Amino acid sequence: MRTVIVFNHPYELSYCNAILHAVTKGLKNAYHEVDLMHLDNDGFNPAMSSEDLKAFVAHKPIDPQVIDYNQRLEKADHLIFIFPIWWDQMPAMTKGFIDRVLSPGVVYDHHPRGFGLVPLLKNLKSITIITTMNKPKLLYSLFMGNLIKKAVLRSVFKTMGYKNLNWINFTSVKSVSQEKRVKWLDNLENRFSKNR
Template identity: 45%
Template sequence: MKILIIYDHPYDGSYNHAILESVIQGITKANGTYEVIDLGKEAFDPVMTSTDLLAFVKHQAVDPKAISYAQKISTADHLVFIFTIWWELMPAMTKGFIDKVIFPGLTYTYKENGISMVSLLPKLQSTTVITTMNTPKLMYKWTYGNALKKALIKGTFKKTGMKNVKWLSFNMVKMVNDKKRQHWLQQVTQIFAGK
């Protein structure tokens, strides 16, 4: 299985980076192959320019890096997104990736009605979103309306025809003890090792 990991966190000492390492450890145990797109280290520009917007309308992407990322997605069996949740949604770099890479003509197209969408990623079998946040799970669900689920899982991935989308959320990361954090990392490794 070929796995493409889209990673967005600026600090290599973060818990998100430990999650990334656990994902890689699990993939390696399962004898899978992987590639990491580290948006910060690759200096990805998340800003939609007027040129990008015109390209969106024409369904002809122009950002070379976004096009290359979409090509990598098209050859993957599984996508993994790893990022922290800030102000109840994804960081700007991840949002920019969604805006410029999950793009008409690259990863999806519209049906004849002009509203419904269909995926252009026949090889892609599944997508896993892994997030961290300090908001308690029930508060995130009931006070903030599961904002990420509505905006990204349903409003983007499922809407554009991606299959088998799962979300693994680690909440109250700063508040839990190290034993709990280590347990979560082991859980991530086991998931990607197929155990």
């Protein structure tokens, strides 16, 4: 199995990085080949230029980095996003990845009858979003309406026709105990050790 991880956090000592290590360890225990797209370390540019937009419309990406990411996505059996929730939404690089890399002709296409979208990543069996935030779960759910679930899982991947979508959200990260944070990491490692 080949799992692509799209990771976005600029601080190497962040809890997101600890999550990345736990997930990667679990996947390797399950004999997955892990392909890491570290957006920060890769220097990914999230901004869509006019040339990018023309290429997007033509279904022919021109940015070598976008083309490379596209080719790696085509080989993925599983796709995992790991990022922090800032101001109730995803960071700019993650949003830019969705805008620039999840492109028509590669990740999805328009239905031939003109209604809806068709998924093109034929190997892809599941998509998991793993996030961290400092807000309490109830506050994010009641007042913000679980924006990540709506914006990423439903609006992006469900609309494209992908199934087996999961969201793991760690809330109140700064205020919980170190013991709880360690337990979360252990649970993640165990969960992905069973991922087949």
